[in-house]
Amino acid sequence: MRVSIRSSRTKPRATPARPQLDDLDRRLLAHLQDDARITSVELARRLKLSAPGLQKRVRKLEQLGVIKGYATLVSRQAVGLDLLCFVQVLLAHHRPGSVERFPARIRKLPEVLECYYLTGEIDYLLKVVVATHDDLERFLFDKLMKVDGVDRVRTSIVLKELKASTALPL
Numbered sequence: 001m002r003v004s005i006r007s008s009r010t011k012p013r014a015t016p017a018r019p020q021l022d023d024l025d026r027r028l029l030a031h032l033q034d035d036a037r038i039t040s041v042e043l044a045r046r047l048k049l050s051a052p053g054l055q056k057r058v059r060k061l062e063q064l065g066v067i068k069g070y071a072t073l074v075s076r077q078a079v080g081l082d083l084l085c086f087v088q089v090l091l092a093h094h095r096p097g098s099v100e101r102f103p104a105r106i107r108k109l110p111e112v113l114e115c116y117y118l119t120g121e122i123d124y125l126l127k128v129v130v131a132t133h134d135d136l137e138r139f140l141f142d143k144l145m146k147v148d149g150v151d152r153v154r155t156s157i158v159l160k161e162l163k164a165s166t167a168l169p170l
Helices: 023-034 040-047 051-063 096-107 133-146
Strands: 083-091 112-117 124-130 150-157
Touching: 023 040, 023 051, 040 051, 083 096, 083 133, 096 112, 096 124, 124 133, 133 150
Parallel strands: none
Antiparallel strands: 083 124, 083 150, 112 124
């Protein structure tokens, strides 16, 4: 069983206020998720907005942090990163220092695409991409297992990707 430890000096994190989105904002976001390269003219036409009105809404969504950025999705196989893996990590200790240092170290590992802090039997779940089994072995033993506080890891290699999406259900 994992126990949450909070120092008397640690302040609880404030949850940021959730922006109020209307139906038009949600439709705009759905279109951008579907095709971020759509022209402003075409997007304005689809939403029945003027071009300046559309730009104002997009800027507002960017400033509020609803739109976090724009990215190009690259095929990992096309660039030789054939192994997609999920790595479960269990820390040896749950002292505040260990729990706080681990994410900083993981952020520096380019093989780690995503990292989640979890409840339950494991502490972290990593989404990792590498080119070969040898690269996976080097990543696990030369990098991940050398991170202070890591006790055990369990790795699963993805055989087939059945669904991968970046679009949120709006």
